[in-house]
Structures are given as C-alpha cells and as structure tokens.
Amino acid sequence: MLDAAFDHGVTWFDVAPSYGAGRAEAILAPFLAAHRNRVLVCSKVGLAPPRHNRLIRHIYDFGRPVAGLLQGLRRRFRAVSGTRNVRIPLTPELIETSIVGSLARLGTDHLDVYALHDPDPADLGRDEVIAALERVRARGLARHIGVAGSLEAATRAAAVPVFTVFQLADDPAIRPLPALRHLLDRPAGFVTHSVLGVAGARDRLVRRLTDDPRAWSTLAAAGWSGAPDDVAVRLLMRRAFESNADGVVLVSMFSPHHLAANVEIADRPPDSTVLRLLDELRLDRP
Numbered sequence: 001m002l003d004a005a006f007d008h009g010v011t012w013f014d015v016a017p018s019y020g021a022g023r024a025e026a027i028l029a030p031f032l033a034a035h036r037n038r039v040l041v042c043s044k045v046g047l048a049p050p051r052h053n054r055l056i057r058h059i060y061d062f063g064r065p066v067a068g069l070l071q072g073l074r075r076r077f078r079a080v081s082g083t084r085n086v087r088i089p090l091t092p093e094l095i096e097t098s099i100v101g102s103l104a105r106l107g108t109d110h111l112d113v114y115a116l117h118d119p120d121p122a123d124l125g126r127d128e129v130i131a132a133l134e135r136v137r138a139r140g141l142a143r144h145i146g147v148a149g150s151l152e153a154a155t156r157a158a159a160v161p162v163f164t165v166f167q168l169a170d171d172p173a174i175r176p177l178p179a180l181r182h183l184l185d186r187p188a189g190f191v192t193h194s195v196l197g198v199a200g201a202r203d204r205l206v207r208r209l210t211d212d213p214r215a216w217s218t219l220a221a222a223g224w225s226g227a228p229d230d231v232a233v234r235l236l237m238r239r240a241f242e243s244n245a246d247g248v249v250l251v252s253m254f255s256p257h258h259l260a261a262n263v264e265i266a267d268r269p270p271d272s273t274v275l276r277l278l279d280e281l282r283l284d285r286p
Ligand SMILES: NC(=O)c1ccc[n+]([C@@H]2O[C@H](COP(=O)([O-])OP(=O)(O)OC[C@H]3O[C@@H](n4cnc5c(N)ncnc54)[C@H](OP(=O)(O)O)[C@@H]3O)[C@@H](O)[C@H]2O)c1
Pocket: 014, 015, 067, 068, 074, 117, 118, 148, 149, 167, 193, 194, 195, 196, 197, 198, 233, 237, 250, 251, 252, 253, 254, 255, 256, 258, 259, 261, 262
C-alpha cells in the first residue's frame, strides 16, 4: 500500500511511536529507506501504545487482512478503551529521547515534522517543553515542530513561535482553519485529518441526504447524483482538500479502490463551490 500510495503521488507519511500498537515506524522504515529524499515524514511524542500491547498486536495481525472485508471493524476496534493510546507526561527528557527512538526505528537522521501528540493544552505554555523542542530543532533532528491534537491545543500553540505545523481534525461543523489562520502571525502549515469520521460528519450528511428532500435537490441542482453514502464520502473528501488547499490532508486507507478515488479528488483543480454547498447543507446543525 505504501508503494501504491507513492506511485499515485502521495508524499506525506504520518506516524507516531504509538501507532500500529507500536510498530508503525518500523513498518514505514524500508519504504522510507528507498524514498527518503522524495517524501516527508511526521512523527510525534506524548502517547504510548495501549497497555495490552501484545494482545493488540495479535488482533491487528489477524484483523488487518480481513478488515477490508468487514466494514467498520477497525472503527469498532478503536472504540474499545483497551486499544486506545496512553498519554505520557511531557518532560524535556521525553521530548529529547523519544525522537532519537523514532529516528532509529524509521532509519532516518531527521523528521520533517516532530509534533506533540494530543498534548494537554496546559503543556503548551511550559517554558521547559518549548526549550526542549527548540533544542531538537536546533540539533537538526526535526525540520519543523508541530502540534497534533485538539483545536484547543492548536489554538494555544498558535501563540508559541516554535510551532509552525498544526495537525488537527477539520470538522466541517466547526471549520477550524480560518480562525487558526487568523491567529497566526508567521508562516505555518496545516495537516488535517478525520475527513470522514469526525463528529459523525459522514453519518450526519447521509441522514440529511436521506431525510431532507431540499438537501438532495440543492445537490442535484449542482450536478451531484448517486447513492447518499457515496455522495457524502465524495463531498466530504472534496471539502477536506478544498478547505486545506495549500496544506496536507491525511486519509487512512487500505483499499486500493479508496486510494484511487481519493487521489482522483486530490488531483482536481480548486473548486470553492463544494465549500459553499456544504455550508448550505448546514452540517453544524444536529
Ligand atoms: N491526533 C492526531 O494526530 C490524529 C488523530 C486521528 C488521525 N490522525 C492521522 O490521520 C490519519 C487518518 O485517520 P482518520 O481517523 O482521519 O481516518 P479517515 O481517513 O477519516 O478514515 C479512514 C477510513 O475511511 C475509509 N475510506 C478512505 N477513503 C474512502 C473512500 N474514498 N470511500 C469510502 N471510505 C473511505 C478507510 O477505509 P479502508 O481502510 O478500507 O480503505 C478507513 O476505514 C491516521 O492514519 C493518522 O495518521 C492523527
């Protein structure tokens, strides 16, 4: 899948020490060795893999091949509390040693982005945390420092100059990027995720399309047609790329069919009518 993604033009790879029950960085390493100068990689600090790690790994090994067949399996798996990552207290030592471990597992000498992973927003005001991140960057271990977490964390980080990459869910009901851009007085990049999942956006949109004939006629008038679920996915995917047009949109996918569909959308020229359409559908309403 990594090679297929690269062949389709995907050049940003997002990992963390906690992803894949602790194995994502090592899984990425051989691919990275072959493509390091042509791809960008972000890893993070602050979350550890779930506590029942060995069991989770066995479940991943069993579940991954069949997950493509069993729609929703991964979503339900993530909802089980024992599979969730565990927050580690952020200390200067953790910040400076975790990246060394990540670089060793990834087999590279630098990250493009090193991000605090789902930090407590209060940690973003701590001088020793900021100083440790500055040292990591000054040593050349990471080209940019980021924050990957809540909107509240991103908002706090916007006031701290060391942070220049902001990774967060681009919830269509909240539309966080314009407000964040407004807060920033320096060049910065946005990395958005949870295109289909956040706050049930996909389910809400499907319900709106199924229950509200006016919503359907708004879309039909703009040339959209198809099954509600398919239309909802295409709309949300196009909205994600449109709303973060000069940034990075993360999408997780194992299905080659999803990869091809998403790349086709990513390659389209900008078209702000999708943002306007979703505004008209008022996804911020319950
Ligand atoms: N705190 C953080 O920093 C944070 C939090 C959440 C996520 N992330 C990052 O964001 C990445 C994306 O995760 P996400 O939670 O945002 O998930 P997502 O990309 O919104 O959704 C992934 C799911 O959507 C399906 N899918 C993808 N394209 C589709 C299409 N065209 N049609 C229908 N279904 C499609 C995939 O199915 P298949 O697998 O079957 O193809 C997969 O089940 C993660 O891997 C992670 O790197 C970061």
